[in-house]
Amino acid sequence: MTEKKEQIRKQALAQRGRISENMRREYSRKIAEQVISHPLFLWAEEIYCYVSHGTEVPTNEIFSAAWRCGKKTAVPKVQGAHDMGFYFIRSMKELAPGCWNILEPVGKPETLAEGKKVLVILPGAAFDKCGNRIGYGKGYYDTYLKKHPEYRRIGLAFSTQCVKTIPAESHDVPVEFVVTERGILCQSNYQEIL
Template sequence: MDGKKEIRRRLLGLREKLDGQEWQERTQAAFRRAVSHSWFQAAKTIYCYVDFRGETGTRAIMERAWELGKAVAVPRTCGEEMDFFYIRSLEETAPGNFGVREPDPERCKVADGRDGLVILPGSAFDLRGHRIGYGKGYYDRYLEAHPGLLTMALAFDFQVLEEIPHEPHDRRAQVIVTDRRTVEVR
């Protein structure tokens, strides 16, 4: 089995090769699966990444959440830590660390992290819910500190492998939603 760095490099390379039309079609298919899932429907708060560099798009997920009266919280990193902050629109974000859009902590309230659904980004996932992120461990630490949150990975189907390497501290996704399928791990 390849190591995490090799898998990350290979799958991010495949993701970068998607043209705009294919990215949009795959994102739309994943969006439909995500928002129709019972966990999304029941959640009062959606903790969602802001897509960057070809990640499966999340704008429509956030917009649907707002339409349904749900709270939306997006991440902001500071050093080794990450917190989520409530936003009412993407206008309340600006490029931050790594160029990813982040909320302004002066204008946005920090989310409590007690309950809700976290939409997880990543470079690779496996059928048991293991995840390879981007190597910084932000989501692993956040989920360890907030065990009441449900987790749904969002990815393109080619990012889901049979098995990937993992560490004991890695937090698993409970559900994986792609453009082609929903994998219930729990």
């Protein structure tokens, strides 16, 4: 199964890399609009979101919208093998290149984020219509989400990253929604906001 996942990962990342800059900007704008008007985003008091890197769906507009709405925002910081935590930030100026040159909180932040009414916004290499996700192979998000099963989950992707089926394993944690420039894919076991 690992070989199949690796093949899907490679293909999806290659397709993502072929999107032109102009199309990437247009698609990213559409994705951000859908996220910031989504019921889970509106409901959440805290947004735990990845800081986009390389050809990932950009997240700057999502952070800006969260701050405008008075929501607390947190970003991931790698803390060890397969381990990461989210830490609150108030500005992108609080970030510097960290693990794999991805922006993360500078130094050893003291404001570990572990709140209530949390929405986690995830990147990924590939997604399917059931919310199954292939990340980048290190298991950081799956490990984190297993510790916080009550947190709500949205994955961001360009439609070229969406595949028919991903061979999910027991340690994989699916997202509830996948937001693409073409619309929203929904997982069947989505629970209404209480």
